Every structure is written in C-alpha cells, then in structure tokens.
Amino acid sequence: MSLLVTLDHVHKLHQLGDQTVRALSDVCLEIDRGDFVAVVGPSGSGKSTLLSILGCLDQPTRGHYLLHGENVFAQTKSRLSELRNQRIGIVFQNFNMLPRLTALENVALPLFYRREPLRNPAATARAVLERVGLGARIHHMPAQLSGGEQQRVAIARAIVNGPDLLLADEPTGALDTSTRDAILALLRELQRAALTVVLVTHDLEVAACARRAIRLRDGAVVGDSRRCDSA
Numbered sequence: 001m002s003l004l005v006t007l008d009h010v011h012k013l014h015q016l017g018d019q020t021v022r023a024l025s026d027v028c029l030e031i032d033r034g035d036f037v038a039v040v041g042p043s044g045s046g047k048s049t050l051l052s053i054l055g056c057l058d059q060p061t062r063g064h065y066l067l068h069g070e071n072v073f074a075q076t077k078s079r080l081s082e083l084r085n086q087r088i089g090i091v092f093q094n095f096n097m098l099p100r101l102t103a104l105e106n107v108a109l110p111l112f113y114r115r116e117p118l119r120n121p122a123a124t125a126r127a128v129l130e131r132v133g134l135g136a137r138i139h140h141m142p143a144q145l146s147g148g149e150q151q152r153v154a155i156a157r158a159i160v161n162g163p164d165l166l167l168a169d170e171p172t173g174a175l176d177t178s179t180r181d182a183i184l185a186l187l188r189e190l191q192r193a194a195l196t197v198v199l200v201t202h203d204l205e206v207a208a209c210a211r212r213a214i215r216l217r218d219g220a221v222v223g224d225s226r227r228c229d230s231a
C-alpha cells in the first residue's frame, strides 16, 4: 500500500479573543491510499480541526502536512487551490447545497474551477449523480430532496473531480438510522473503488464501518486500531 497522507507533528491553536485554544497537539499520522479511516472522540477533541487541515481549509500552527509527499502548506496559493479542487473532496453534516441551484448544477460547480475545463461538464455531473443513485433527481432543487438525497448530491459534488481523498465531517449526523446506513454503504462502495475515505464521527456505530479508527482526546491521538477482518 502506498502512503497518501502524512501529518508530521501537527499542532493547531485557535485564537478566540484573548484566549488561545489548543485544538490539536503534536498529531503524527500516516494514512494509506485506499483506506477507510474513522476519526472518533468526544465533542471538542479536535476532530473537525483535523479534518479542516486535511482538507487544506485551515493551516496548522506548527508541523507539516504531506499529500503524496507534497508539502501542502509550502505550496503557492494557486497550487493549494488546485490541490483542494482536484485531489480532495469534503462533505459536511448539513450537506451545504447551494439552494438556488439544481442537483446537477451543484455537482457541476467544482468542474468550473478546474485548470483545464471539461468539454461537457453537465454530462460528467450527470454520470456522477447516476453513480450515487440519483440519476432520477438531477433537476431537483435541494429543497425538493430528502436529507439522504441531499447528502448523495454533496458526495457526488465532492467526487466529481476524481479526488484521491474524500473527507466527511459527521456526514450522517442529520440522518435517521436507515438513511445513515445507506450513506455509509455508499462511502464503502466508493472506498472499494479506490478512494481514500476519512470520516469524522462521534457515533461508534458509524465508526464500526471503517477499517481503522483513530481516537482523539484533547487534541491528541490516544488510540489507533485496525479491524482484524478488514479488507
């Protein structure tokens, strides 16, 4: 297996007025390409901060993030945007659809930020919506879709540029149990098709679908276990 992600002694301090909050403390982590990793821990343990750094949305206060061996935060702004657009997809608990755009338009959006534009972005977006099981809903507005359907659109948008790394912050937190399980099955399917998935959750049933679980407490890694039947 090849290494996709390395976090090397990563620290993150948040400034809140005159208070400094230590969100991550000396995190060292390696993630293999094609793995399915859950990041678990109580509220406030630094899970979302870790995911923001992996998604290049936030920069560590100290330490390095290597993606394919490339030192992410040493890159130029334009290279960083390219990494964010092409290599990484992110989904959140609340789907974050643009409400005035159809499912198809939401999914096509990241295609317009590519350095090399596609000839037919609508066809690409449609194919990805079909892949996540929403081929019959492409012209729906977000308000006309259920929570589970909106999360499928969000996942389609996250993978439309063919990233290596799919990050998900509590992606099933707003869903009922059966919809949750269907979304987890979709993530597993994408991971088996060669995507690396990192999923943040405080739900242990959700974490159980991952092959590896990293446990955070007070911003530090306090556990790292791999399921023995993992394939």
Ligand SMILES: Nc1ncnc2c1ncn2[C@@H]1O[C@H](COP(=O)(O)OP(=O)(O)O)[C@@H](O)[C@H]1O
Residues within 6 Å of the ligand: 014, 015, 016, 021, 022, 023, 041, 042, 043, 044, 045, 046, 047, 048, 049, 050
């Ligand atoms: N933008 C921010 N400004 C100040 N403090 C923050 C910010 N984001 C997170 N924190 C603090 O950092 C710690 C870790 O937060 P977070 O990463 O959101 O944890 P989790 O996702 O595990 O609940 C918490 O104490 C939180 O209050």
Ligand SMILES: [Mg+2]
Residues within 6 Å of the ligand: 047, 048, 049
């Ligand atoms: Mg969080």
